[in-house]
Amino acid sequence: MSENASRWTDLLGEDELGFVKQFLLVSGSLKDLAGRYGVSYPTVRLRLDRLIQKIEVFERFHDRSETERKLRAFYAEGRLLDDVFKSLMNTARKEHK
Template sequence: MSIDVIPDWLASLDDEDISFIKRFILSSGSLKEVASSYGVTYPTVRLRLDRLIQKIQVAEDTSNDPYVSLIKRLAINEKLDFDTAKILINEYKKIRTGV
């Protein structure tokens, strides 16, 4: 991989996500230290990391239809609740398969 090429998963992250990743790396992966630096609790940082992991997984999942990926991104970014996202994806898949 060339240094001039930004991976799709990285390009899909916003500035806050990149800042979080930088802080996480600089704290040697210590969520406790990251929580302290943000002035929040460990569970709050753990939830943020879990959401970031989900964002990366969605960006890396090339098997997904672009529409399904969009719905997942909206849910992960809290623009759409997960239950609604599941309904939209399931209905879309039914339409696509003709069921």
């Protein structure tokens, strides 16, 4: 993830950009995408859902602090547990006041 993301694409890592590219190349067919990656449809759906959440976080919170955007993106990726996310967000908000 880019330190200073100004576009949603700046948020994405190389693997995520590759996933988006493959998604476009199969015209959005999750079945075909699952075949290309050799995984199940639900696995591809989960990855796409997390990617969508990450982009939505950027769109909704692009005017927030970099720390808050990163925490929200990590949470959307499933990299933070609920209680850890809430605790870190509370700390980040207190520090920015």
